[in-house]
Amino acid sequence: MNQAVAAAPVAKRKPKETGVPDNKKYLHPLMAKNYGNWKYHDRPRPGVLHHVAHSGDEIWSVRAGTARQMDIFTIRKLCDIADKFAEGRVRFTIRSNIEFMVSDAKKVDPLIAELGKHGFPVGGTGNSVTMIAHTQGWLHCDIPGTDASGVVKALMDELHHEFIREEMPNRVHLSTSCCEINCGGQADLAIIVQHTKPPVINHDLVANVCERPTVVARCTVAAIRPAMVNGKPSLEIDESKCMCCGACYPPCPPMQINDPENSKLAIWVGGKNSNARGKPTFMKMVASGLPNNAPRWPEVAEVVKNILSVYKEDARPWERLADWIDRIGWPRFFEKTGLPFTKYLIDDWRGSRANLNSSTHIRF
Secondary structure (H helix, E strand, O other): OOOOOOOOOOOOOOOOOOOOOOOOHHOHHHHHHOOOEEEEEEEEEEEEEEEEEEOEEEEEEEEOOOOOOOHHHHHHHHHHHHHHHHHOOEEEEOOOOOEEOOOOOOHHHHHHHHHHOOOOOOOOOOOEEEEOOOOOOOOOOOOOOHHHHHHHHHHHHHOOOHHOOOOOOOOEOOEEEEOOOOOOOOOOEEEEEEOOOOOOOOOOHHHHHHOOOHHHHHHHOOOOOEEEEEEEEEEEEEEOOOOOOOOOOOOOEEEOOOOOOOEEEEEEOOOOOOOOOOOOOOEEEEEEOOOOOOOOOHHHHHHHHHHHHHHHHHOOOOHHHHHHHHHHHHHHHHHHHOOOOHHHHHOOOOOEEEEEEOOOOOOO
C-alpha cells in the first residue's frame, strides 16, 4: 500500500495523414498577424527583403546561404544567431537558404555581420545567381551517379560573388542532379549526370537480390528481359534499345550503371517552371560528356561560368536566360559562348511538340 502508484501512460499522439503540418504557429508574430495582407515589398540591399503591411507593420528577412547537408553543430550555430540577433525566428527555402526575420531595421546590419563572421554569405535575392537546388547525393539517394552536394559546394565557391550581388540581368536559377531521371528539375542552368554505357550485370547476384519482374517493368523502353545465365535466373539487356537512364539500378543493384569513366556530366539551359510573363520551357542540353571529376569538377565550373558571363554581358535588363537565347537564337548562343555543337545535342524526341505546347497561355 505504501508503494508509489505507477503513473498512467501518456496517450500517444494520433498521426495525421493530411499532408504537411500547419506552419502558422511557427511564423514570426508579425507575419502571422499580417498574413495575406501585405502592401508592398522591396530589397534594401542584396540578401535582404523588406515587407510592409497595410497595418503599417514592417519586417525584414535576411537570406543566407547554407550547405545542403548540415551537421548538428552548424544548425546549433544558426539557431544561436537567430536567438541573439533575429528574434528567434528562421525558415528554410527550397534552395537550402536560411532566412532570419527581424522587426527592426537596426537589427539587420548586426545580423549580417554575425552571419559573415561565421562564413554564411548573405544574398540570393533579386537579380542574382541563386543557391543551387539539388538532390541528396550519395548520402540518401539510391541511384546517384555523382554527389550533387559536392558539385554545389564546388560551383558556389566559384559563383560566390554572383550570389552576394544583384548584377545579373534577371534571376538565374541553378540546379544539379545526381542522375538523369529523378531530380533534374527545371532551371535556367542545370548540371545533370548522364550515363553513357548500359549497365554491367553481375549475373551471380541477380537471382538472390532482384525481383526480376519488377526490374523488367521498371524499364521505360522495354530493353530488359528475363534470361538464364550460367544456369541461374538473371536478366539481359537489349543494348540497341537501352537509353542508359539507370532506372533499373535501384530495384536491382547488380545492374551497375555508375562508372568512373563513362558516367559524365551535361549542362542544360533555358528551363522554367512558372507561367509568369511567359510559358514554361524545357531545358536544352548545350554541353555533354564533361568529366565527373570530383571533388572540384573544374571542367563543369569553367563551362557554367562561361555561359553566365556571356549572358550577363549580352542580355537585356530583365531577360531570363531562356528569353535571351530566344532573342539571339541558338546559332548565336553557341557562337558567343564558344561551345561546340555536336550530334549529342540534337533533340530528336518525337513527343516534344506536344509537351512544349503545355501552357496556360493563349496561342493561335
